Amino acid sequence: MDSLESKIKSNYGEKLRVRVCGICIADEGLLLVHHTALGKNGSLWAPPGGGMEYGENAHEALKREFMEETHLEIEVVKFLFVHEYLDPPLHGIELFFEVKITGGKLKKGTDPEMEANAQIITQVEFKSLSEVQQLPKAHFHYVIQNIISFDSLLSRTGYSKNK
Numbered sequence: 741m742d743s744l745e746s747k748i749k750s751n752y753g754e755k756l757r758v759r760v761c762g763i764c765i766a767d768e769g770l771l772l773v774h775h776t777a778l779g780k781n782g783s784l785w786a787p788p789g790g791g792m793e794y795g796e797n798a799h800e801a802l803k804r805e806f807m808e809e810t811h812l813e814i815e816v817v818k819f820l821f822v823h824e825y826l827d828p829p830l831h832g833i834e835l836f837f838e839v840k841i842t843g844g845k846l847k848k849g850t851d852p853e854m855e856a857n858a859q860i861i862t863q864v865e866f867k868s869l870s871e872v873q874q875l876p877k878a879h880f881h882y883v884i885q886n887i888i889s890f891d892s893l894l895s896r897t898g899y900s901k902n903k
Contacts, residue, residue: 759825759832760802761789762814762839765890768866771846772884773809775860780827785867786881789834790851798835806839808852810864813843820894823883824901836883838894 764771764787771788778784790805792798799816806814817838825832848864850856869890877885882902887893 754829755831757791757830757832759789759791759834760798760805761787761823761834761836762802762806762816763787763820763836763893764806764812764814764839764841765894766841766866769868770866770872770884770890770893771810771812772865772867772880773861774863774865776862777860778830780878781876783879784881785875785879785884787836787884788864791832791853798837802837802839807844807849809849809861811844811847811849812841814839815842821883821896822899824899825882826902836896 762771772785773788775784775786776782778786788806788809789802790809792801796804802816803814806812817840820836820838823834823836825834846864846866848861850859851861869887872880872884872887883893883896883900
């Protein structure tokens with residue numbers, strides 16, 4: 741196991757985490773964050789988000805995560821669905837919310853739980869539906885892999901888990 745993977749395992753692995761994730765759709769497409777060393781192929785595009793901290797409510801956590809990862813200020817519009825992410829050594833209960841941008845300028849951020857020389861965020865960008873559908877599914881978070889439209893993502897409800 742290389743050092744980046746061992747740091748990810750040490751920081752996040754083999755424990756259940758509660759995460760918040762934001763679905764942000766604008767004219768340009770769906771906002772996604774690219775992580776290296778995550779996912780089945782060491783490349784994972786996922787909606788911005790991350791782990792909640794003790795004493796923090798879900799909306800506060802999501803606003804903090806968006807600022808850390810994208811430098812964008814957001815407003816939480818509504819709760820959408822729950823997804824159970826299990827891709828050993830990672831296991832998370834993820835609360836997905838629809839969000840809208842209220843300020844800031846899109847810029848690649850950092851993961852404060854990772855050291856400066858071991859950052860896993862490599863890109864942040866809006867991807868069109870066709871861009872999402874053209875890349876290999878394995879490079880996307882499970883909730884994005886089979887979407888047929890952005891509206892189908894926003895109308896999703898209930899509980900799901902990856903298989």
